[in-house]
Amino acid sequence: MLKIPKALITQVVLWFVFFDHSSFVETRVNLPYVNTGLKSYMICKPNSAAKVGFHLPRKMGGFWVPPLRFLECYYLAYKGTKLRALSLTIKKESVLKKFELSGKTVELEELVCLKKGCLALRIKGAQGLKLVFVVDDTPVWFSKRSADKLKLSLEKGFPAFKEEKHEGLIVFQTKPRLPWKVRQNRVEFSLSKQSVVYVCASPFGKKTVEKELRGLSFEKELKLKRKFFDRRYLKLEPKELGNLVEWLKTNLLWCVHRQEGIGDGVVAGFPDYPWYFGVDTAFSIPGLLFAGFFEEALRSFELLYRFASKNAWRVPHEIVTNGRIYNYGDLEETPLLVCSLWDIYTFTGDERFLKEHLEGATKMMFEHFSKDSLVPEGAGVMEDEQRFSGTKIDVACFGALAYRALSKIHSLFGDSATSKECEKRSEQIQNLVNSHFWDAQKEFYADTLKEGERITNWFWVSVLPLFTKIAPKDIANKVAKTALRKMWSHGLKVEKRKKTVMPVATSLFSIGCFNYSLNELGWMGVLVNLDSFSSFSPACFPEISNSKRGCFLQLWSAATTLQALCHGLLGLEIDQTQKKIALRPWLPQPFERVKFGNMRIGRDLIQLTLTKSGVIFRSKRGIYSIRESF
Template sequence: MTHQTLDFGPIHLQREDREPAPYMLSGHKAYVLATTNGALDPLGAEHLVGEMGGLWVHPVKFADGWYTVIHQDETATAMTSCEHFEGRMSDATLHFRHNQLTVARTDVMAEDAAALFGLLQVSNIGTEVWQGAISMVLRVNIRPSWFSGWERGQTLLREEQGLVTAYDSDWQGRWGLAYGSPESPNDVLIAQDGAKDTVELRYEVTIEPGATRRWEFLLTADHQHGHDAARQLWASLAGQGAQILAAKRERYAEIAWGGVQLETPDPDINHEYALAKLNLHMLWADYAPYLPGYFLAGVPEYPQLFGCDTTYSVPGATAAGFTQQTKSALQLLADRARMACGRVPHEITTNGRTFNPGNTQETPQFALAAWDYVRWSGDLAFLREMYPLCREGVMEYVGGLWDFDGDGYPWGDAMVERTGMGALKLDSACYLYAAWRVLGEMAAILERPEAEQYRSRANDWRGRFERDWWLPDQHLYADSLHSDLQPQLDGHWTQVVPVQLGIARPERAEQVLDELHRSFTNEYGLMHTRGEEARVWTLGTGLLALADVRYGRTSAAVEQLHHIALTTHNGMLGAFEELIPAGLCFMQLWSAAMYVQCVVEGFLGLDPLAHAHQLTIRQSLPPDWPSLALRNVQIGKHRLDIRATTAGCEIHHRAGQHPLHLRYGIRSTNLASYQPVGAATTPVSLETVHDGTLLCFDLRSASSVSISITGDQATLSIDTLEGGGHEQQGPN
């Protein structure tokens, strides 16, 4: 049994692991997957079975991992039964005990290099001198990634002055590693563990009572220029383990507690939000030239580039400050889609091969994600680049191949990968409608004449959707339609999609939510299929949380978020898993991203149009939250601090080259008038929307606004942040 802890700032989690739990140490060029007991246990149940663990510099694996061995009196004892696994997200320390010796090994991945450091500390806590040998054993395993199409040859190893290099005979000059320590070993032993090569660096030592010996070990790898490049990298980094560890811890603290910062009255939500940002950072990878700059969908099974996993994650990742990373991932998907006549792929292997060319809903989802990125970033150059592709994919590829009758109900597989359904899937139809809507927005910005055609098509679809899909006796929508438009209800989680997207009529949305909470949920969230499959995915549960917020069910949404975050207490502490409470990938992209989205776009209600210098805020706070604050929010070139309360909002416009047009309201609150405070200069207007009223005005950079709402009356005042005078609003 291993005692696992996570100590990261104010976050303290612990659990007793009866079975070894997986964990990840991440860098942007490489990662390590291992287990908390310190043994080289197999990982991976679906793809490379038992081979998904170890050091990966995708698309190549270089080693299964390493472990410490204690030699005394002709007995060798491997340190593979960790007593205490001390996780910190940035790194991990494994604590062992052997007689009078304590062994602590801290492993850390370099942030921007394919380099793994192991900082080993052996202490004599006994009363007698200890004599023997200490070894660090590396199990080499050079092999290509899943469905790479590559063959591998024989692993060849060579030792020179204590530094060991290894390469694949078929890939000499391409795949290679270097392994060693700045302190030269007494012996270097190359052997085999089954069919795999091992390299043992052995040190003869004498340790006095109360004394400690320390070593640094370094493993580097290169998948482009072979063992010579790995050796050069090793030489440039050797001896820097302590500095790299300190820098990595500082970097992770800045990601968690800096950047876009959240403060709520619920410390668990605050901590889970910080962990979600760290998960997003850890899943960001750059495996150039194969896949430069994307988010891993999940580990251990899905380090590939996925279409829907990426598109679902765009709003949350961008809102959390991962703007450039999100753009890069979308551009990679776009590059593939251009070569496939607009079809956005579902799954790209880590060496760039298309494994699954894309389900029907994937191409419309990409258009939504591209628009989400533009909304947050204001990147019109990106919009001009992506619009022709989105138009081709949605209107020509999907329209021509899967929606050939033009009714907006495309054929083909969608998010629910189950047999026996009708040919036309609920989620595909909804995402196609939503894609038409955003194409209309894109075309209008680019002053394209077809903008109105998209809106007209979407309006026609909206009128038919309720007639064709609604099942009044079930208070649900059909999961699928057959080719003759006969509905079929299987009870899949995709019932939430038309509600979350705002497609369902309000009264029917309420009925669907009632039924989902009554018969589709269990103690962990939204089940995959009512009555048949009780497993709970974070994806469906996250969409349910967003739908709950949309219809004012904020307490239920908080409950769903806590369900998602329950996964951070299982497996690797601090990691958002794919299933609730645990299962499949132990760190999953959309789990963390949708958590962020629900807080930022859900409770706080942020809806930016950065290209137009506009931000709509329609807050909907949980009843037991007196306030919610978000600092350093980036809306294009604008930087804001926002603090919402049950009775209003404070907004500080910290930076921006233009005034920011604000549209502010509390969901389901109607305003009849507003009352200015101070001397008036900025025009204010009231805008009526379907479930409330918005207060509309411009806020210049280096200014702040305070809004208070009592009943149907709003009071507001604007002040300069840095030495300026007080601005009053114009007459009502």
């Protein structure tokens, strides 16, 4: 039995802060926030210009209709002085900012439209104030599109700015019609007691903007967004835990993006990486599935699959929002997407989708991944500073997992020969991991094999044999103990010699611990990730839990935390052929009862209630039944 030192337990928040499931009130108004639709997003600080981001600090904030930024920021002013927000309320669908002027409250609600490249502002109590927009034209980071100049024009009596070389256009409209003037790149409106201001932009020109402005209504857009975010799937009790799960789900939906000419998918994070990534998407698909977001999971998979099919079945690392592939793919990303195909089938039971993508998934492994050797040498995960040297353990582990998944899929469709070959390859890689990567002296897996030599850089991927269930149980216990002693600092450090803690690493370590019934340690990882909620941006789960250096909202942080939480409490396995569900339930302190409501599995909705005396199971449509726990 692995014992966790009390000193480590005291670092963890064992109960949760009370807050509402649909809104988060924030008085730290120096923090950046994000407000998203499907086509556009706003990143800003309430009381400063949008100088946010890590890679390009002055260019990542503002109002974006990718691949272009159209606004740097906006602000309220009284007699030339900017008003400072006293608080902001982050809702799933909008952001409410509160100001005070001469004892009176001014409210500004900011709404990024769901399916339009439009920003809508509703301002109350603002008579005598000015609303000022700072117009800008900046291409997204890594975009091939060149910077351009904006030229003032008029659209139906309202101010508009058009790119000189390209087709980009931004148009302002107001209700009621408000007086306005333009000073260089600033548009200034004189507000009435209650005003609505629309800003609509498109990189593709006038026709798109006119279409999106037609019939635009703040209330209609608000209802559309509420409907989008009001997903009834996966409701947890008690409410303290359920509220955090709601925000995990909301973070996932904030990352759903629709890019014209590319498709729908989930982007990696804000503000630095609001485009599509192979590894981030694959790591996040199980979280999307646990959340019940089947459609988003399928579309995200298909987007990467489509690009891989045009790239010799190599899954790209990143696809910028203008379609540029900046990195054509690291080695672990291709097998991870194959694993995602099996994950999708496990939750949805969609055999048509599985069969439709089986040929391509098989080519990914046979014709790309193992083209020259069973486990290729070369780049593993991006964060590894030694990623180009030797054979990487993450590449091996995910290769074994992908062949294991392919074996199951081919068996399902009656291809026993290919199934056996895939199983054979999976076993060979597992043997490689346990015979060549395992270092008995260090009681840890090496992360690299180079010319027959084990190299241990104490990089977090060395725990992946637990996540992929490759490690024998006795070795898994030793790895967990060593990781706790050498790699733990309120979460799993990315490297022993550095302080950086990424929730994705902590989550995968937690899942690995749950796989080997190291439940207390696994749950501690879940708790420290939940503890990072709102660290650097209200209502967001960050890329790095102990530093503001990374994205303040990171897709895989939210997705893998949700996956680890559900996996740890339920130990869920789904047999779609028999329509059976198996559980390995675990109820941590201080809970007496945890209820999973409206859990989406196939075409059914499942309710599971964990108590100290057992599990209560209900199937809404009677499609699935529970079998004895394994």
